[in-house]
Structures are given as C-alpha cells and as structure tokens.
Amino acid sequence: MVLAFCLLVVFWGSAFAVIKVGLEHSPPMIFAGLRTLVGGVAMTLVAAVWGGPVYLRRDWPVLALLAAFNVVFFIGFQTLAVLYLPSGTAAVLVYLQPILVGLLAWLMLGESLSVAKVAGLVLGFSGIVAVSAESFAGDISGVGVVFGVASAFFWAVGTVYFKRYAGRVSTMWAVAAPFVIGGCVLLAFGAALEPWPAVSPTGTLFASLAYTALVGIALAWLIWLGLVRAGEASRVSAYVFFVPLVGILMGAVFLGERLTPSLLVGTFLIVGGIYLVNRSPAGAGKTEP
Numbered sequence: 064m065v066l067a068f069c070l071l072v073v074f075w076g077s078a079f080a081v082i083k084v085g086l087e088h089s090p091p092m093i094f095a096g097l098r099t100l101v102g103g104v105a106m107t108l109v110a111a112v113w114g115g116p117v118y119l120r121r122d123w124p125v126l127a128l129l130a131a132f133n134v135v136f137f138i139g140f141q142t143l144a145v146l147y148l149p150s151g152t153a154a155v156l157v158y159l160q161p162i163l164v165g166l167l168a169w170l171m172l173g174e175s176l177s178v179a180k181v182a183g184l185v186l187g188f189s190g191i192v193a194v195s196a197e198s199f200a201g202d203i204s205g206v207g208v209v210f211g212v213a214s215a216f217f218w219a220v221g222t223v224y225f226k227r228y229a230g231r232v233s234t235m236w237a238v239a240a241p242f243v244i245g246g247c248v249l250l251a252f253g254a255a256l257e258p259w260p261a262v263s264p265t266g267t268l269f270a271s272l273a274y275t276a277l278v279g280i281a282l283a284w285l286i287w288l289g290l291v292r293a294g295e296a297s298r299v300s301a302y303v304f305f306v307p308l309v310g311i312l313m314g315a316v317f318l319g320e321r322l323t324p325s326l327l328v329g330t331f332l333i334v335g336g337i338y339l340v341n342r343s344p345a346g347a348g349k350t351e352p
Contacts, residue, residue, distance in 0.1 A: 064293070068302050071286045076309025078279030079154075080317060085271030088263040092253030095142045098272050099134055100246025102280030106239035109281075114235030125228050126240040132221030133284075134245020139252070140214035147207025156211025158191050161301050163219035165340075171223050183339025187301055190308075190332030193325050222291055229292040238284045301340040308333060 085094055110117070119126075144153040162184045169176040225237060262268070290299045308329065 067286050072305040072309050074278050074283040075306045077313050078275050080313050081271050081274045088265055088268035090257035090261050091142045093257050095138055096250025096253045098276040099242050101276035103242030103246050105281045110235035110239040114233045117236045122232055130241035130244035132217050134241055135248050136217035137214055140210045144207050144211035147204040153211050157215050159215035160218045164222050167223045179339045183336040187333050187336025190329040193329035226291050234288050
C-alpha cells in the first residue's frame with residue numbers, strides 16, 4: 064500500500080513538468096485529448112486480458128458518468144485553469160479535491176468526518192497554499208479560478224461516485240472505458256476549436272504524450288482507483304496533497320526552478336495534515352490503510 068501511494072505521487076507529480084514540455088508542441092485541448100485517448104486505449108488492451116468481464120449493457124451509465132466526471136470535466140477544466148492561471152495557483156485550486164472528497168464522502172457514503180480529519184484536510188490544503196504562495200503575485204484571472212475550482216469539484220465527484228460503484232465495475236475497466244470515451248470527447252472538442260497545423264509532430268511531443276498517457280494516466284489512474292476501492296475515499300485523497308510538492312521538486316531538479324523557504328513550511332503542513340486524516344481515533348482499533 065505504501066509503495067502504491069509513493070508511485071502514484073511520483074507519477075502524477077512528474078507528469079506536470081512533462082505536460083508543460085508537451086504543450087510547447089501542441090494546442091492544449093488537442094494535447095489533453097490525445098493523451099487521455101492513448102492512455103485509455105492502453106488500459107483497454109490491459110483490461111481485455113486481466114480486467115475480467117465488462118457488462119456494457121448494464122454498466123454503461125456508470126462508465127459514461129465516470130468519463131464525464133474524471134476525464135471530460137476534470138481534465139478539461141484543469142487544462143483551461145492552467146491556461147488562465149500560473150501553474151502553482153492552478154495546482155492550489157485543483158487540490159481542493161481532498162477537502163471536497165471528505166465532505167462528499169461524508170454526505171454520500173456515510174464516511175466519518177471527525178474534527179481531526181477536518182483539521183488534517185484543512186492543514187494539508189494550507190500546505191499547498193504555502194508551497195505555491197509565490198504564484199499568487201500579480202493579477203489572477205477570475206475565469207481561471209472558476210475553471211480550477213470546477214476541476215477539483217468534478218474530480219471529487221468522480222472519486223466518490225467510483226467508490227459507490229466500486230463493487231460493481233472492474234477497476235481496470237473503470238479506467239479504460241471512461242478514458243477512451245472522454246479522450247474522444249476532448250479530442251473532438253480540441254479539433255473543433257484549435258488548429259491541427261499548430262501540432263508539431265516532434266520526438267519531444269511523442270515522448271511527452273507517451274509518458275503522460277502511459278504513466279500519468281494508465282498506470283497512475285489504475286493505482287488511484289485501486290486505492291480508492293481499498294480504503295476510505297477521504298483518507299486516500301489526503302495523500303494527493305503530496306503531488307504538487309513532488310511537482311515542484313521535479314521542476315527544481317530538471318527545470319532549474321528555485322526552491323524557497325515556503326516549500327519547507329508547506330511540507331511540514333502537508334505531512335501533519337495527512338497524519339491527522341489517517342491517525343486512529345483514541346480507543347479505536349486499527350484503521351483502514
């Protein structure tokens with residue numbers, strides 16, 4: 064379980080820098096559509112062998128809604144937020160997701176919402192704000208803020224919705240089918256609004272697409288939904304607070320971006336928040352991992 068969390072954080076954290084490179088060679092929505100579609104096709108091949116049966120006639124409404132929540136709206140609004148906002152500011156808004164998951168899981172799944180858990184979620188989000196504090200300098204687009212919050216909301220809804228139907232749909236097919244459907248929708252949207260000649264078919268673009276599709280989507284989302292299936296949605300979601308932190312570290316190592324004291328403060332707050340969300344209540348038995 065610990066290894067799965069570590070891999071997930073590294074995969075998603077490193078994907079930000081790779082996406083940034085890829086967007087230098089392609090319009091954003093076309094790039095988003097291509098990487099989600101390629102990731103979905105790769106997972107479809109895997110699911111066809113190891114994913115067990117898929118009951119499309121019975122489960123198509125669930126798969127269609129997962130495609131809408133986790134792909135079209137989440138990734139679509141996330142891409143638009145990055146267009147209108149500094150990347151750090153967009154990350155802060157997108158990583159409202161764990162707090163929203165905590166609230167939605169309490170309302171829709173009956174998960175506990177103790178004082179310690181609420182404090183941990185708020186503390187973790189405060190860490191994200193601290194890590195990204197310098198990104199708030201300058202003008203902030205109100206439209207970009209709306210896109211960022213919308214992205215976080217739909218990701219949270221998709222997470223809780225999957226948790227509700229996790230016993231009905233194979234985890235592999237819950238990644239494969241929605242990303243194929245959502246990838247087609249995003250690609251069609253991008254093709255209608257963005258010029259194909261702006262796509263530069265370079266080796267860098269193909270490498271970026273391959274990494275973000277196969278690692279950032281196929282592998283990462285398989286791990287993510289597997290963890291959500293295995294544990295409380297709110298506890299699992301708290302760990303994604305680490306993703307922007309890893310992204311910043313990757314940027315410092317590979318892109319020469321500067322580390323600041325706010326990074327250390329943010330790290331302390333994030334670790335403290337995750338501890339509070341996952342600690343066992345006094346007098347209780349062992350909690351889910």
